Amino acid sequence: MAEHIIGIDIGFGFTKATNGHDFLIFKSIFGEAVQFQIKENLLHSNTDDDHLQIEVDNTSYFVGELAERQSSDRTFTLDQTQFVSSSSKILALATLSKLVKDTSQPIKLVVGLPIGHYREYKDELAKMLKTTHHFYVINADGERTKTSIQVSDVRVLPQPIGTVMDSLLSSTGIAQNKRFATDKIGIIDVGFRTTDYTISDKGRYSERGSLTTKNGISRAFAQIGSKLKDACGIDIEIYRLYDAVDKGTIKVRGKSYDLKKITEHAFKQLASQIAADANQVWEDDWDIDAIMITGGGGAVLLPYMEAEIEGAIIPIKQDLDYRLHNVRGYYKFGLYTWANPKKK
Ligand SMILES: Nc1ncnc2c1ncn2[C@@H]1O[C@H](COP(=O)(O)OP(=O)(O)OP(=O)(O)O)[C@@H](O)[C@H]1O
Ligand SMILES: [Mg+2]
Known part of the structure; x- marks a missing residue:
């Protein structure tokens, strides 16, 4: 069934x-x-x-x-x-x-x-x-x-464990990638409001090495929004900035504003902060084998973070919107738990 x-x-x-x-x-x-x-x-x-x-x-x-x-x-x-x-x-x-x-x-x-x-x-x-x-x-x-x-x-x-499950389990919920079952992996999940840090040790969640900060992507968007307000006098909801930032320009009352420079600056600053927190929270976990970066904000900040993170970054599969890796992992975990009672 x-x-x-x-x-x-x-x-x-x-x-x-x-x-x-x-x-x-x-x-x-x-x-x-x-x-x-x-x-x-x-x-x-x-x-x-x-x-x-x-x-x-x-x-x-x-x-x-x-x-x-x-x-x-x-x-x-x-x-x-x-x-x-x-x-x-x-x-x-x-x-x-x-x-x-x-x-x-x-x-x-x-x-x-x-x-x-x-x-x-x-x-x-x-x-x-x-x-x-x-x-x-x-x-x-x-x-x-x-x-x-x-x-x-x-x-x-x-x-963030969903992203590990997504890499560890096949689409039918069977453990397919040994590495995730044996290694110690740090995950950085950059979201809209928050960034979550956690460790999967041999496929198990470890509360040690876990942290939540308010350094979500909205922090960079708020900075971009406030610079924009200085330029055009209008408060733009941060929700609305995603497309504009993606395009590098926004039109307000018919006039175009270039966003590339302020975006570059805001993303760089946020990425440094997120990386610094990772280096600190995992200071004693020098035995981490690799680090995964996930979440919609992770996709946006990845290019800025690579240089600042101490450790090897495992790229996650590019076959899906970064916002969806966790949830695909949850689904696979559901299959693993309920549809494959015998496991392997
Ligand atoms: N197509 C898209 N539309 C809107 N935002 C996108 C898109 N693709 C990537 N993003 C980025 O994804 C971010 C949201 O990521 P995600 O869905 O992982 O956050 P969240 O899980 O809702 O937030 P949190 O983890 O703080 O609870 C947005 O802030 C934006 O920068
Ligand atoms: Mg999230």
Whole structure:
């Protein structure tokens, strides 16, 4: 019997998920749904593609980009204390509404928690998710569908470990790469708000050598935003800077501003800080065999970090958006745990 496994990585920037076939990625934002004033799209019929709306406990929520566009009281998942209790449930249910194709089957979940939340919240999160969830899914035309999804098992992992699992396990969840099972590997996961450091020692998570800092990529974006504000007088949400930074230029009120120089400077500074923290937290772990750099911010900062890190960097496979390596690893870990009972 095929197992119904879903991996979910709820980051402060993006929620990432996979059911083994499809990947889902949306901004970790939700807000109370409002009635549409005008229909969104004048030229095309509404599609359900980016419409993410659920009703939980009598409250209707827009989730992801839809919340950013339509809700007046956006909730960002940045509040550390609410992260597990309320935010993660809504983001997880929104994920299930898209990725569960057959609601008659029980689902098994593998979910990642930030290093700094792992020990304290792993049991609470598992307990909250392991139940039958009753909620409504609302499509772009406003039609409500009653949904019940039974989550029969939950495993919680420290977020960056997903990237190790992704390299260690095959697509069917079997250990394929000896090195990850025998070596001591340091992982640096650069996200939107935070950077997580951890060690996988012979495939096992070690709390020693783990650290969370606030040096996410948003720190560099904030610096770029503030320089931009000096130049054009407008506060631009850091969320909106990604494309502009990628292109190296932004148009504000019809005028173009070059971002290359300030970006280069901000990224270099952030990369140095992240590398310095790595060198410090792993000061006594001179026996680390190699270091992996992951997370969406890891992809952006990799070229700046290579020179500053003490140790050998193992490149991760370039076959996937860097933001998705953790979650693909969670899915494989789910297969390893539930679908291959005999292992090898
Ligand atoms: N296509 C893309 N769109 C937006 N951001 C991208 C894209 N590709 C890479 N990024 C980078 O990825 C970063 C987010 O990475 P990631 O999804 O790993 O963070 P997160 O896990 O949500 O954050 P945290 O680890 O702090 O909780 C963005 O800040 C941006 O720099
Ligand atoms: Mg992350």
